[in-house]
Amino acid sequence: MAAPGSSPGVQATQSADTALPLGRPGRRSWTSRLGEYAGFGPALVLFGLFFLVPLGLIVCYSFWQTVDYNVVHDWTFDNYRYFFSVPTYVRTLWATVWVSVAATALTLVLAFPFAYWLARYVPKRYQKVLLILVILPFWTSYLLRVYSWLTILGPQGAMNRFLQWTGATSKPVSFFLYDRPAVILVLVYLYFPFGALTLYASLERFDWNQFRAAMDLGATPRTAMWRILLPQMKPGITTAVIFVFIPILGEYLTPQLVGGARGVMIGNLIVNFFQGAQYTRGAAAALLIAALIVVLLAVFRRSLEVEDPYGT
Amino acid sequence: MARDLDIVSRRGRLTRGALSVWALLIYVFLFAPIVLLVVFSFNANRYGTFPITGWTTKWYGQVFHDYQIRDALTTTIRIALEVTLVSTVVGTAAAFPLVRSRLRFRSGIRIALVLPIMIPGLLIGVSLLVLFTNVFHQELSPTTAVIGQSVYTTPFVLLLVAARLQGFDASLERAASDLGANTFKRLRYVVLPLLAPAILAGALFAFTLSLDEFIITLFLIGSHNTLPIYIYTQVKFGITPEVNALAALLLAASLCLMALAFVLPGIVRRALRLVPRRAG
Numbered sequence: 001m002a003a004p005g006s007s008p009g010v011q012a013t014q015s016a017d018t019a020l021p022l023g024r025p026g027r028r029s030w031t032s033r034l035g036e037y038a039g040f041g042p043a044l045v046l047f048g049l050f051f052l053v054p055l056g057l058i059v060c061y062s063f064w065q066t067v068d069y070n071v072v073h074d075w076t077f078d079n080y081r082y083f084f085s086v087p088t089y090v091r092t093l094w095a096t097v098w099v100s101v102a103a104t105a106l107t108l109v110l111a112f113p114f115a116y117w118l119a120r121y122v123p124k125r126y127q128k129v130l131l132i133l134v135i136l137p138f139w140t141s142y143l144l145r146v147y148s149w150l151t152i153l154g155p156q157g158a159m160n161r162f163l164q165w166t167g168a169t170s171k172p173v174s175f176f177l178y179d180r181p182a183v184i185l186v187l188v189y190l191y192f193p194f195g196a197l198t199l200y201a202s203l204e205r206f207d208w209n210q211f212r213a214a215m216d217l218g219a220t221p222r223t224a225m226w227r228i229l230l231p232q233m234k235p236g237i238t239t240a241v242i243f244v245f246i247p248i249l250g251e252y253l254t255p256q257l258v259g260g261a262r263g264v265m266i267g268n269l270i271v272n273f274f275q276g277a278q279y280t281r282g283a284a285a286a287l288l289i290a291a292l293i294v295v296l297l298a299v300f301r302r303s304l305e306v307e308d309p310y311g312t
Numbered sequence: 313m314a315r316d317l318d319i320v321s322r323r324g325r326l327t328r329g330a331l332s333v334w335a336l337l338i339y340v341f342l343f344a345p346i347v348l349l350v351v352f353s354f355n356a357n358r359y360g361t362f363p364i365t366g367w368t369t370k371w372y373g374q375v376f377h378d379y380q381i382r383d384a385l386t387t388t389i390r391i392a393l394e395v396t397l398v399s400t401v402v403g404t405a406a407a408f409p410l411v412r413s414r415l416r417f418r419s420g421i422r423i424a425l426v427l428p429i430m431i432p433g434l435l436i437g438v439s440l441l442v443l444f445t446n447v448f449h450q451e452l453s454p455t456t457a458v459i460g461q462s463v464y465t466t467p468f469v470l471l472l473v474a475a476r477l478q479g480f481d482a483s484l485e486r487a488a489s490d491l492g493a494n495t496f497k498r499l500r501y502v503v504l505p506l507l508a509p510a511i512l513a514g515a516l517f518a519f520t521l522s523l524d525e526f527i528i529t530l531f532l533i534g535s536h537n538t539l540p541i542y543i544y545t546q547v548k549f550g551i552t553p554e555v556n557a558l559a560a561l562l563l564a565a566s567l568c569l570m571a572l573a574f575v576l577p578g579i580v581r582r583a584l585r586l587v588p589r590r591a592g
Contacts, residue, residue: 043470051428057447152348
């Protein structure tokens, strides 16, 4: 069994063509073939009716109109036109992209030395425990992890207390809270386990003898890192980027709790639209996130496919 | 070993030391907020943050006597149990064809099945909101929340069970078949006992995820409250020590459940191994 700690990014199943079908060899009747696929039935209902259909519905809604709180099935680009005609919305869209890129980059930059340390310097038998420790916060309540930062960044929080204690300020400052830096900090905190886990998985497979060979041939550690290690880690880095960036794009809670007016992201706009019964406009905003995700996946598709460039 | 190379050089030792400090800082970064939250929940200060004016368990007492919290707890557990049931059944059933059948688009189907984990929960929440209110004209209730959460939790069960099924020796089942066991008996006496640890881990996973789920529930719960939703409505007005205590309890519950998810499968596996020995 895969450890429960393995990330959703780690695909649990490999090619299973080795498993021979049961029963008599030769051609099988259509009933036995139906039985083979029957297990998909409930999943088909759950994911079809309650995942794919609603997503399709959102696509339709984004091209329909709300008139007097009723949705009219007239196909139009009005919702998108409206979104891009309001400067605040457009600014929020760019801010969302900017914050997501910054938080993802920061997560990976923080996670890489950590994963490197874990994979290279820690004895094998301790690696798993230390990895579980990193993932542990991830399996606690998402809401509480955001909330816990309020007790640190808030006016009465640890940060302010510390500054007052050192004499840096005389009264509480709300500088840490209700702005974009706070949002980025908390996002890094939330998604660090994702980044660390995927990078570690990639580093763990790396054959350090290659590193040594490079240095025997005269490469400096830095050259060995850039020319030998990082190219082989490319699929891992790509996976990490995808698994950190995508959920951040749709963040609602973090900007809501620690972002204030200046930290607003597109997720907050979407919630406001839907709470104001502006379903079609909200759908258009939601589809913009989906579009960004699709663009991201399309950009990284090639490097995702390259599983093992060295054929080891 | 590449390792000796680093130990020999002074620079290698230095790198190693620096990285160890870095790792330590990372652990502090990851655990400090959670630890602080728990510390504050025992703080007598009624603002719920610094300074620490004394230690008390008063806030925990208040949590247990708050009827709103008790209501929310009942709803949360009811939803979590239903979500666990749905996602365990659906996820386990789907794991079989995913691993065993000759699927033409196996990788495509696998991506489609884990998509609900990948995409932001916000999208699942709003899209189901539209489906329930505007298409089905259904009143929002804990049941709609159960459906929404199940979409998100089922892939986790599916992945866990599929991984176990993958490492499953198919010849065991063929042997049972040769000995005359029909499909049902093979399932009942061979497959399910071997899969039990993974299914159990999946169920605990689903339960914990449901307990903590926030964003999908926010859209689909209607006028009811789950604990995360209750905490959210309280937090909007600021930090209170009571919420800190409730938060600490919820943290402890998820950590215990996750620990169980790690430990129980091993115990079950060992227990099941004992049974045939005794019979033989």
